[in-house]
Each structure stands twice: as structure tokens, then as C-alpha cells.
Amino acid sequence: MASQPATLFEANGSFGKYMFNVGAPETSMLRKVAELMQTATQKRLQDEISAEAQMMQYGAPEGDPRFLTALVKFLSEEYKEPIDECALVETAGATSGLFYMLAQMFPKRCTVYCEEMTYFIALNIMRMLEFNFTAVPLQSDGIDVAALERQWEGDLKDAQPKESDTFSAVLFLVPMFNNPTGTVLSEEKRHALIRLARKYNVLIISDDVYDLLYFPGSSPPRRLIAYDNTADPDYKGNVISNCSFSKLLSPGLRLGWMELPKWIRQKYWIKSPIVDSSGGISNYVGGVVAAALEDGSAAKLISETRQELAARCGAQLAVLDQDLPKQCQIYARPQGGYFIFIKLPPGANATALHVYTKEKYGIRFQEGWKFWSGDASKREEADRCLRLSWAYHQVPSLVEGTKLFCQAVHEYLADSAK
The missing domain is CATH 3.40.640.10 (Type I PLP-dependent aspartate aminotransferase-like (Major domain))
Incomplete structure (x- = not known):
């Protein structure tokens, strides 16, 4: 009997080795929240009793x-x-x-x-x-x-x-x-x-x-x-x-x-x-x-989360700045949050790139067309955009996956130019 999915990402088929598609905290962060909730639950339930x-x-x-x-x-x-x-x-x-x-x-x-x-x-x-x-x-x-x-x-x-x-x-x-x-x-x-x-x-x-x-x-x-x-x-x-x-x-x-x-x-x-x-x-x-x-x-943990997210973003940005093809563009330098938005060069297609990164490297991201709210016939620029999240991986895995992502973009663009 197949096991039941434990998370939304298993249920909707968005799991991968490098999950840059997911806007959610990863296990080390969640364990800290579980510990916080354990203590808070004991305190509040005792008050209620x-x-x-x-x-x-x-x-x-x-x-x-x-x-x-x-x-x-x-x-x-x-x-x-x-x-x-x-x-x-x-x-x-x-x-x-x-x-x-x-x-x-x-x-x-x-x-x-x-x-x-x-x-x-x-x-x-x-x-x-x-x-x-x-x-x-x-x-x-x-x-x-x-x-x-x-x-x-x-x-x-x-x-x-x-x-x-x-x-x-x-x-x-x-x-x-x-x-x-x-x-x-x-x-x-x-x-x-x-x-x-x-x-x-x-x-x-x-x-x-x-x-x-x-x-x-x-x-x-x-x-x-x-x-x-x-x-x-x-x-x-x-x-x-x-x-x-x-x-x-x-x-x-x-x-x-x-x-x-x-x-x-x-x-x-x-x-x-x-x-x-x-x-x-x-x-x-x-x-x-x-x-x-x-x-x-809770405030202490949230402060620690901010610091950890900043470190992860910095690590991912450093790799992108060094290894991403120069004809690609980072839309905005992140000051917070979860995401980096990247524009591929004209003629490239983020969906085709995603198929390539998933199959060869186990890398997932979100294609830009999903976020487009306008007329589908006018989404040409959105089709060559993509979103990366730095939240779901710790720094070593994040750096490794981002290097492979940049390598995949180089390979995809080279193949597309043939």
C-alpha cells in the first residue's frame, strides 16, 4: 500500500532534489518551531486546565x-x-x-x-x-x-x-x-x-x-x-x-x-x-x-529566521552573480522575503528550461507565466522569466543546487543557439 503524502509538496508532485520552487521553510527551521510550540502548548494548556x-x-x-x-x-x-x-x-x-x-x-x-x-x-x-x-x-x-x-x-x-x-x-x-x-x-x-x-x-x-x-x-x-x-x-x-x-x-x-x-x-x-x-x-x-x-x-525565533534567510539569499546571489550567464537578468536585488526573479534572454523559454533542469539535475523552480495576470496572448516576457526561492535549503545544498542551475542555464542556452 502506497504511503500517504505528508506535505503539500508531495501531494501536488512538486518534490525534487533542489526545490527552488517552494516558498516555505525547511526542516531545520520547522524543528525549532516544533520545540517552541511544545513549550508554548504546555504553558497555555496548563493555564486552561x-x-x-x-x-x-x-x-x-x-x-x-x-x-x-x-x-x-x-x-x-x-x-x-x-x-x-x-x-x-x-x-x-x-x-x-x-x-x-x-x-x-x-x-x-x-x-x-x-x-x-x-x-x-x-x-x-x-x-x-x-x-x-x-x-x-x-x-x-x-x-x-x-x-x-x-x-x-x-x-x-x-x-x-x-x-x-x-x-x-x-x-x-x-x-x-x-x-x-x-x-x-x-x-x-x-x-x-x-x-x-x-x-x-x-x-x-x-x-x-x-x-x-x-x-x-x-x-x-x-x-x-x-x-x-x-x-x-x-x-x-x-x-x-x-x-x-x-x-x-x-x-x-x-x-x-x-x-x-x-x-x-x-x-x-x-x-x-x-x-x-x-x-x-x-x-x-x-x-x-x-x-x-x-x-x-516567538520574536526571538523570527529574528533568527530573518538572519538565516539573509544568509541563504546572500549565498544564492553570490553564485548567481558569478555563474549565471551574463545575458540573464536579476529583476530586483532582494532586500528580504523569499524570492529572486530572473529574466532569461529573448527567445528563451522558462518552461523548456524547467523540463531540462528537472530531468538532468532534479532542480525545480517556478516558471514566470504562472504569475502573469494579463492577457495570455501578451505574456511573451513572462514566458522567459522564472522565480527561485532560497528558503527551502540550507546554505551548502543551496549553493550546490544554484551552481548546477547556472550550469543548466548555460547548457540550455547553448543548445537553443544551435
């Missing part, structure tokens, strides 16, 4: 109270500015947050605007929910705001929502360490996006799962939702910050949070019939992680 065990009950819609209080302290220290607990809710990760908001807030669907290269599974979720989406060009400092304004002026100028608490459209973007390109949205563009979202009545769903994975020695711009100032006279609440512990700790925890405008939080989360049925999402895991946030062990 000594009290009324309310963590084991249907939870409050917004989440475990201790988790939210500890999360506020953690985020305030990380972001270096006050966080309002009344704007937070506990989720089962960024995927669940995106699904809940799209499905509940837009039952009649609308157009979703997104960067022309964006997280491909988010695109698949939007397709499944039957949203139409429009691609917006991406630049080295984030989404092309001028192009977006022209698009919205044509599409949304005369769009009038039937109710004051609805939106005409959605903008989905990954502003920090973009998946897949690694770009960071500039401060100037963050201000501009808030202005445009208010003018054209657009809800921005900001995928912020990489915000806290900046490399040591650097300091990221403020998260996008912080620019949507509640004190502004034209404030409505146009940004949702959708976050996760999947990259910070472990995806197996299925734990995240959203920071929401208070009226959205009340109408679409606290009063949601879905949450009313289930109770707080991920209540048990959030309660356990609360103990790790309270004693500082």
Missing part, C-alpha cells in the same frame, strides 16, 4: 483575547508604531483572509486589479470565485501608479456604488518583497495608492506576508495600511492588511491575522455568518502562539 478552559470552546469572532493582546505588543515593536487591537482579527492564514474578504464583500463580484506579475495561487483563487481581473504594469519600485490611474479613470470614473459601505473594485498587490519579483513598493507610490483608492472607491487588499522578513541592517517602509490615516477628513478605510505566520514561523500552524478598517471588521468579520457558525478562526493555535508571543520566544 487551571482556569475554565475557554480556549477549547467556540472562540470569540475576533480571536483568542490573549493572542490579540500579545500580537499587538509584538507588531507594535516590529513595526515601531502603535497598533490598534480593535482593528485586528485572527485568521487561519493569508489564504483564508483573502477568500473570506472576497467572498463576503463582493458576492456579485467586481474587477480585481493586480500587478501584472503576482502571486499565482491568489490568481487561481480569484478565477475560482469568478472574478475578472485586470493586469497593471510593474516597475522596479512597485506597481505602475500612473498606468493604474489611467486605467481607473477609464474604468471607474462614473462607477457609483449603491451603498456607502461598498467598493467599486479591488486592488490586490504584494507591496513588500513582491512574490515573485522581490520588488518593494516605494513610499511615494504608497501615498499615491491611498489617494487613488479613495478617489475611485477601491478596496486594496495588501498581501503583507513578507513585511517582517526584511534582512538585518535594513528597515522596510511602513506597511501600506499605515498610510490610510484614520485622521484624514476623507478617510473611509480603503486598505486591508492580510498577514500570516506561515513564513514567520510555520505554515502548518495555519495562523494569521488581518488588520482592517473597523467598519469592515465589524460587518464582514464580527457579524459574519461564517464566523458566527465556526467561532474564532484558528482559536486553539492562536491561543498557543499567544504564549510564545508573551514570553518573547
